[in-house]
Amino acid sequence: MNSSLLGVIGDEQGSLSKRKGSLTRYLNCSRRFRLVRRGTRANALPLTALLLALLIPNHLYAHAVLVRSNPKAHEAVASGEVNVELQFNSRIDAARSSLTLLMPDGQVKKLTQLPQPSPAGLAAKTSPLTPGSYVLRWQVLANDGHITRGEVPFEVK
Numbered sequence: 001m002n003s004s005l006l007g008v009i010g011d012e013q014g015s016l017s018k019r020k021g022s023l024t025r026y027l028n029c030s031r032r033f034r035l036v037r038r039g040t041r042a043n044a045l046p047l048t049a050l051l052l053a054l055l056i057p058n059h060l061y062a063h064a065v066l067v068r069s070n071p072k073a074h075e076a077v078a079s080g081e082v083n084v085e086l087q088f089n090s091r092i093d094a095a096r097s098s099l100t101l102l103m104p105d106g107q108v109k110k111l112t113q114l115p116q117p118s119p120a121g122l123a124a125k126t127s128p129l130t131p132g133s134y135v136l137r138w139q140v141l142a143n144d145g146h147i148t149r150g151e152v153p154f155e156v157k
Ligand SMILES: [Cu+2]
Pocket: 029, 030, 059, 062, 063, 142, 144, 145, 146
């Protein structure tokens, strides 16, 4: 059902029906979301609702997902300045992405980013940290225009 419906959509678009899976999920994701926006403009609410229901599961796999971090989740690091580095599965827009640190006392501090280590990476250096439990929170904008966010809890010993 999923693929036959997408075939119909592809015919409306004139080009989607020709693709055979050579495009990445990333491209699928951004194209499908443009389709949803057009549907809204045309006031095709039932179609839009159906598309959303079909697309949300795909959407979860489509954009910036954290693949590696320093510190690692639940890692215990030495006190002092901590080098934060996050690696994602897709290119991200660093200027529209943010890193914040939840301190042991509940304060939230915005981290100043360092130059991107790679197009899919983010980096920052914390102020000197004292022992306690911290949570690094990230929010990133992927190239396809979608925002994802997550947390990396870690300890300072
Ligand atoms: Cu996306």
